[in-house]
Structure formats: structure tokens, C-alpha cells
Amino acid sequence: MDNKKLWQGLNETMHSCKALYWNTNPIAVLFCDRDSADTSKLKATLQQYYFLVLRIAGFLSIGLARYAGKAPAIEAELIRNTGEEMGSRTNGEPHCSIFERLVNSQLGFSIEVHCENKATRAFLNQMEKGLIMESPEYAIGILLALETSATPELKVVGGLIENYAQCALGKAVVNVAALDSPERAAIASAKHANNFNLEDFIVLHTIDYESGHRDRLWSAICQDINLKNEPGQLAAGFQFLLNLMDQWWVELARGCA
Ligand SMILES: [Fe+2]
Numbered sequence: 001m002d003n004k005k006l007w008q009g010l011n012e013t014m015h016s017c018k019a020l021y022w023n024t025n026p027i028a029v030l031f032c033d034r035d036s037a038d039t040s041k042l043k044a045t046l047q048q049y050y051f052l053v054l055r056i057a058g059f060l061s062i063g064l065a066r067y068a069g070k071a072p073a074i075e076a077e078l079i080r081n082t083g084e085e086m087g088s089r090t091n092g093e094p095h096c097s098i099f100e101r102l103v104n105s106q107l108g109f110s111i112e113v114h115c116e117n118k119a120t121r122a123f124l125n126q127m128e129k130g131l132i133m134e135s136p137e138y139a140i141g142i143l144l145a146l147e148t149s150a151t152p153e154l155k156v157v158g159g160l161i162e163n164y165a166q167c168a169l170g171k172a173v174v175n176v177a178a179l180d181s182p183e184r185a186a187i188a189s190a191k192h193a194n195n196f197n198l199e200d201f202i203v204l205h206t207i208d209y210e211s212g213h214r215d216r217l218w219s220a221i222c223q224d225i226n227l228k229n230e231p232g233q234l235a236a237g238f239q240f241l242l243n244l245m246d247q248w249w250v251e252l253a254r255g256c257a
């Protein structure tokens, strides 16, 4: 199988991941009716999602360690990606800190809570275990799935934030339709990070940062790994992460039911 076909296949498998789409994400399905949305449960879901945001740089560094000295393009991209998460394009402010600050100022609650719940702990621990224990090709498949799923997942999260804002505060915060707009992202990218709002922050991710992580990681993989030898391992890691993600959101919704 050539690389192009493999990439098409991976992208197609993503469409079977229910968590990544508004009409099928288990939390979005529970709370899609704005009149009946339970805001404390929406808030709890966003707080659990934040644990993933907090762990992303750590997961990238595990991937980096797996390929240290063996894959220059992958190493360079993982370092660049981590730098971006830590603030290289956002005036030195890490993305997790921007997100935390904006939720506080626009939604009026702290997204940072002390304890992850059982479902989040299982999700993060299993991902970490896969990154460490499986083959390097499997591990990079996990990271590729994480970066590829980030754009659709953030659109769902943007929708959940908007539901919360409408129901709890009676105001609009994120126009979900704008999350596909390069023009809207250009407006955001002209701002200093201090002046971002949640819509700026999310549209920069959906249009620029996360699509960049996805495309650059895939291109680095194609440069450094002969996928003809191990297409199965990379695809298995990719699928593993999507399955974990689906399971996590199902469990989050179960906790909310
Ligand atoms: Fe980010």
C-alpha cells in the first residue's frame, strides 16, 4: 500500500469515531437541546477534557524519546509542536494557560480541578502505556491520531462551550460556524495572546495549529519511516487512540446521565 492510500484510509477510519462529531458525540447528544442542558454537567465535562490539554506536551515528549536519534524529521516536528503548545506562537504563553484563563474570564469558572475522574484516568493512562510499551511505529500512530482528531474534537468542544455559555450565562461565546473560517482565524492570529477570546483561541487551533500538527507529523513520518515495512503497526496505534477516545466520551456521558 502506498503512503497516500494509507493516509486516506486513516482519515476514513476517523469518521467512525463518534466522539469527534457533534451529531454523535455522546455528551453533545445528551446536551444538544439547549433548553434542557444541565450546565453543571457540561462544566464537569469541560473540566475533564482539560486534563487531556494538560497532558499533550508530555505525550509528545514520550514520542520524541521513542524516536530520539533515529528519525530527524519526526524529532524536529515533535519539538516544533511542543514549542507551539508551550507558547512559541502565542507570545510565550502556553496553550493550557490561555485556555484556563479564558474559561475563567468568559465562562466564569475554573477549568482546572484537582482530580480526574475514573474514565479520564483510564483514557490518559492507557494512552501513555501504548506510547511507552508498544513499538515506535504504533506509538507514532497514537500521536498521529491525537493530532488528526484534535480539529474535529475541538469543534465539538467549541459547541459544548457555546451550549454552556447560552444556558448558564445567556450569552454567545463561540460561533461554531466560524471555526471553519480561515478569515476568522486570520483576525485571531493578528491579535496578541493577551487579547484572545475563546473563539480566537479555538479557531486558531482548528484552522492553523492542529491542522499543522497533523499535516507536518504525517509528512515527517513519510520522510523517516518506511511504511511499507510496518503499515499495520502505525494503523493499529491510530485506531487504538480513536477507540480509547470513543470509550472516554461514552464514559464521560455515562457519568453525566
Ligand atoms: Fe494547543
Ligand SMILES: [Fe+2]
Pocket: 146, 147, 150, 209, 210, 213
Ligand atoms: Fe496538536
